[in-house]
Amino acid sequence: MDAAPLLKVTDLVAGYQDRKIIDGISFGVPRGCFLGIIGPNGSGKTTLFRVITGFLKPWEGEVLYQGKNTSRIPASDIAKEIAVMPQGLESTFSFSVEELVAMGRFPHLGRLQKLGKRDRDVIRQVLELTDTEDFKDKKLFELSGGERQRVFLAQSLAQEPKLLLLDEPTAHLDIGHQIRILDVIKKLNRTEGMTVIVVLHDLNLASLYCDQLILLKDGFIFKEGSPSEVMTYETIEAVYETVVLVNENPVTKRPHVLLVSREQQ
Amino acid sequence: MTYRHTKVFIALFLLFIGTFLLGLAFGGSNLSLSSVVTAIFYPEKDSIASTIVWQLRVPRFFLGVLVGAGLSVAGCVFQGLLRNPLAEPYTLGISGGAALGATLAIVFGLPGVFGRITLPLAAFLGAFLSLSLTYAVAARRRFSIPTLILGGVILSFLFSALVLLILSVADTDKVHGTIIWLMGDLSTTETGMVRVAAFPIICGLGIVLLMSQQLNILTLGEEKATYLGLNTESLRKIFFLAASLITGACVAVSGLIGFVGLIVPHFLRRLVGPNHKILIPASALGGAIFLPLCDTIARTIIAPLELPVGVITGIAGGLVFISFILKTKSWEIF
Numbered sequence: 001m002d003a004a005p006l007l008k009v010t011d012l013v014a015g016y017q018d019r020k021i022i023d024g025i026s027f028g029v030p031r032g033c034f035l036g037i038i039g040p041n042g043s044g045k046t047t048l049f050r051v052i053t054g055f056l057k058p059w060e061g062e063v064l065y066q067g068k069n070t071s072r073i074p075a076s077d078i079a080k081e082i083a084v085m086p087q088g089l090e091s092t093f094s095f096s097v098e099e100l101v102a103m104g105r106f107p108h109l110g111r112l113q114k115l116g117k118r119d120r121d122v123i124r125q126v127l128e129l130t131d132t133e134d135f136k137d138k139k140l141f142e143l144s145g146g147e148r149q150r151v152f153l154a155q156s157l158a159q160e161p162k163l164l165l166l167d168e169p170t171a172h173l174d175i176g177h178q179i180r181i182l183d184v185i186k187k188l189n190r191t192e193g194m195t196v197i198v199v200l201h202d203l204n205l206a207s208l209y210c211d212q213l214i215l216l217k218d219g220f221i222f223k224e225g226s227p228s229e230v231m232t233y234e235t236i237e238a239v240y241e242t243v244v245l246v247n248e249n250p251v252t253k254r255p256h257v258l259l260v261s262r263e264q265q
Numbered sequence: 266m267t268y269r270h271t272k273v274f275i276a277l278f279l280l281f282i283g284t285f286l287l288g289l290a291f292g293g294s295n296l297s298l299s300s301v302v303t304a305i306f307y308p309e310k311d312s313i314a315s316t317i318v319w320q321l322r323v324p325r326f327f328l329g330v331l332v333g334a335g336l337s338v339a340g341c342v343f344q345g346l347l348r349n350p351l352a353e354p355y356t357l358g359i360s361g362g363a364a365l366g367a368t369l370a371i372v373f374g375l376p377g378v379f380g381r382i383t384l385p386l387a388a389f390l391g392a393f394l395s396l397s398l399t400y401a402v403a404a405r406r407r408f409s410i411p412t413l414i415l416g417g418v419i420l421s422f423l424f425s426a427l428v429l430l431i432l433s434v435a436d437t438d439k440v441h442g443t444i445i446w447l448m449g450d451l452s453t454t455e456t457g458m459v460r461v462a463a464f465p466i467i468c469g470l471g472i473v474l475l476m477s478q479q480l481n482i483l484t485l486g487e488e489k490a491t492y493l494g495l496n497t498e499s500l501r502k503i504f505f506l507a508a509s510l511i512t513g514a515c516v517a518v519s520g521l522i523g524f525v526g527l528i529v530p531h532f533l534r535r536l537v538g539p540n541h542k543i544l545i546p547a548s549a550l551g552g553a554i555f556l557p558l559c560d561t562i563a564r565t566i567i568a569p570l571e572l573p574v575g576v577i578t579g580i581a582g583g584l585v586f587i588s589f590i591l592k593t594k595s596w597e598i599f
Contacts, residue, residue: 055488079494086492092348092484093539103482107494113478159493 004067006031006163006195007052012061014051020059021047022219029163029212032193034186036206038230039216040240045199046087048216049167052197053084065163079107083161087168089152094139097132097151098123104158122158130154130184146177153181157188164188166198170205178202182209207231207254215239231255270543273536277550288326288557289318291565326557328451328459328518329574333525333556334549335466335515337533340526341548342473342508345480345541346501347410354512354526357417357505358395361424363516364447366391368428371443372435384446385458385517392513395420400505408501410487449522449575451560462518469511470549473504477541480504484539522556522575524582529555532589555582 005028015021022044029035039045050056052063054070063070070078083104091100104126105119115123127133130150140148149169156164164185170178186209188194200206206213207227215223215230217239223230233246236257243265245258289301296304300314308315339354347356354360370376370387402416403409432440473480479500482490490497512526533547559577566572 053492055491074494075491075496076494079492082492084489084492086488089485089489092350093345093534095481095539099481099538099540103478103485103493106478106482109478 005029006033006066007197008064008067009052010061010064012048012051012058012063014047014056014058014061016047020219022051022216024061025216025219025221026061027214027221027224029195029197031195032189034189034196034209034211035198036210036213037197037199037216038201038203038206038213039222043216043239044219045216046167047219049086049165049197049199053082053086053165054078055086076107079159081161082163082165083156083159085152085156085164085166085169087171089148091140094141096137096139097143097154098127098136100140100151101127101132101136101154101158104155107159122160126154126157129157129187131180146173146180149173149177149181150184153184157184161194163195163197166196168199168201171201178205185209203231203236203257204249207256208249208252228255231257270537270547273533273547274550277547277554280554281550284554284558284561285326288329288561289322291561292317292322293564293569295565324459325451325560328462329557329560330553331459331463331466332451332515332519332522333529333552333554334470335462335511335552336522336526336556337529337548337552338470338473338545339508339511339515341530341541341545342480342504343526344530345484345539346504346508347414348484348486349414350531351527354508354515355421355521355523357399357413357509358421358424359392359509359512360516360521361421361428362395362398363388363392363513364428364521365424365431366394367446367520368431368443371446372431372439374439385461388520389513389517391424392509392516395424396506396509396513400502403505404502408498408505410501413501413505445573446520448573449520449578450563450571450573451519451556452564452571458518462514465510465514469507469514470545472507473541474545476500476503477545480541481539520573520575522578524575524578525552525556528582528586531586535589 007029010026012025013020013023025048037045037048047056051058054063057071065073065082101123102115105115105122108119109115127136130153132147132150132154135143135147140151143151153169169181173181182205185196189196198210210227213224213227213230214221215235222239223235231246233244236244236246243260245260247256247258248254249256286298286301290296290298294317296314296317300311301318303310304315304318308319336354340352343352343354343356344350366387366389367384370383375387376383398420399413399417403413406412432443479495482493482495483497483500487497529551530544530548533551534544537543537547556574556578559581560574562581563572563574563577
C-alpha cells in the first residue's frame with residue numbers, strides 16, 4: 001500500500017435543500033484497501049457515498065482523488081478510473097445483458113465509439129468473472145434479482161476501475177448471492193489491487209470482507225478502524241440502540257454480531 | 266448487428282422498394298407496374314405517365330419518406346430521452362406551436378399575400394417558438410426530465426387553447442382550411458419544399474445517429490449515466506434540440522401527422538431491440554415505408570378525392586398496433 005491515500009475526503013458537510021445530513025467527515029482510503037461504510041438507516045451512508053462519487057456537491061470540504069479535487073476533474077476522465085454502482089439500478093428498455101455490460105466500456109472508447117478487440121476481451125472476462133456469460137443474450141427482465149445485480153457489477157467492472165464504489169450491492173439478495181457478489185469484488189481487490197469502498201447494511205458481511213470500517217451515526221464518524229476494533233458490542237449497541245452479542249466467527253476469526261429480541265433481553 | 270438485425274434490414278429494404286413502386290402506380294389515375302417502370306427508366310416513351318410519375322408522385326413519395334423517417338426517429342429519441350415509451354414527437358409542445366403558427370397564417374390569409382412558402386414558414390416559426398419556451402423553462406431546472414415533460418405538456422395545452430380561441434372567432438372556410446392542415450397531409454408541396462425540409466431532418470438524423478450510444482446510456486438514469494462519464498444535462502439539451510428540429514421541419518411541410526412517431530419506434534423496438542445504434546436507422550427506414558404507404562392509401566381509397574394522410578396513419582396504425590400489443594406478452598412491449 002502506498003503512503004499517500006488514493007482517495008481522501010476532508011471536512012465534508014452535505015445535505016439536501018436545507019437539511020444537513022453529514023457533518024464534518026474526514027478520512028483517507030489507501031490504495032488496495034477494502035473499506036466498508038456502515039451505520040443505521042438515516043445515518044448518512046448514501047449521502048456520503050453520493051458526495052464521494054461527485055453526484056452530490058458538498059456544502060463544505062473536498063474530495064481528493066490522487067491528490068486532485070474531483071470536482072475539477074472532467075466526469076469523462078473520472079469514469080476511466082472510478083466505477084460506481086448505485087442502489088436501485090434498472091433499465092427502462094429491455095437491453096440484453098451483453099449490451100448493458102458493453103455500456104461499461106463507454107468511458108474508454110474513442111470518438112467513433114466502436115468496440116475494439118481489447119474492449120470485447122474485457123467484456124468477455126467480466127461476464128466470466130461475474131458468472132453471467134450464460135445469459136449474455138437474455139434481457140434484464142428475464143433474470144432474478146441476484147442475476148441482475150451481477151450484470152450491473154459486470155457493467156461496472158467493464159470500466160476496469162482502479163477504485164470501485166458500491167452502495168449496498170447485496171440489498172435484497174439471498175445469502176448465496178450476497179457471498180457471490182462480494183467474493184468477485186474481493187478477488188479483484190486481492191489480485192488486481194482494485195480499491196473498494198462499499199456501503200453495507202449487513203454488519204456480518206462488512207466484518208467478513210472489509211479491511212477497514214467506518215461507522216456512521218447521525219452524519220458523523222462514530223468509530224473507524226479494523227472490524228475487530230469497530231464491532232464491539234458496546235459500540236454497536238450505542239449506535240444501533242439495540243442489544244447485541246458479538247462473537248468470533250470460528251472460521252474467519254472475524255467478529256460476528258448476534259441479535260437479541262426485546263422480549264428476551 | 267446480429268444475423269436477426271440483418272434479416273430485418275433486408276426485409277425493410279424490400280418493403281421500401283415495394284412501397285416505392287406502389288406509391289408511383291396508385292393515385293388519382295392508376296398506372297400499371299410496367300408503365301411505372303417504363304416511366305422511370307425511359308421517361309420519353311410515355312410522356313403522360315412520366316409526367317405523373319416524375320412531377321407528382323416521386324416528389325410526394327420522397328416527402329413522405331423524409332417526414333416518415335423524421336417523425337419516427339424523433340419519436341424514438343424522445344422515448345429514449347424521456348425514458349418513457351409513451352413519448353412521441355408532439356409530446357413536448359412542438360405540435361402546439363406549429364399549429365398556432367399555421368392557424369394564424371391561414372386565418373389572416375397570409376398565404377394569399379406571400380405565396381406557398383408562408384404556411385410552412387409560419388408553422389416552423391411556431392414550432393421554434395414553442396421549443397424555445399420549453400427549453401427556457403426546462404433550462405431553469407437543470408433540464409431535468411420531469412421539468413421537461415411538465416413544461417412541454419403545459420405549453421402544448423396553452424398553444425392548443427390559443428388555436429381554439431382563434432378558430433372560435435374565425436370564418437368557417439378558414440376554420441376548414443386549418444383543420445385540414447391540422448390533420449396533416451403531404452399533398453401541398455413541390456420539389457423545392459422537399460429539399461428545404463431535407464436539410465434539417467438529415468442534419469438532426471445524423472446527430473442522433475452519431476450519439477446513439479450516449480442515448481442508450483441516458484436510459485439507465487441520470488445517476489448511472491453521470492458515473493459513466495456523461496454530461497447528462499448538455500446531452501439532454503442536444504437530444505431535445507435535435508429531435509425538435511427534425512419534428513419542426515416535418516410539421517412545417519406536412520402538418521400534424523399523428524401516430525407515426527409513436528408506433529413506428531415501438532414496432533421496431535420489438536423487432537430489433539432497444540439499442541439505439543440499430544433502432545434509430547431501423548425506425549428511419551420503418552417510417553420511410555409506413556408514411557408513404559399510408560399516403561398511397563389516402564389518395565386512392567376514395568379517388569379522385571383524397572383523405573388527409575393523418576386519418577389513415579391514425580386508423581391503420583392504431584389497428585395494427587392494438588393487434589400487435591394483444592399478441593405480445595406484456596413485459597416484452599418495451
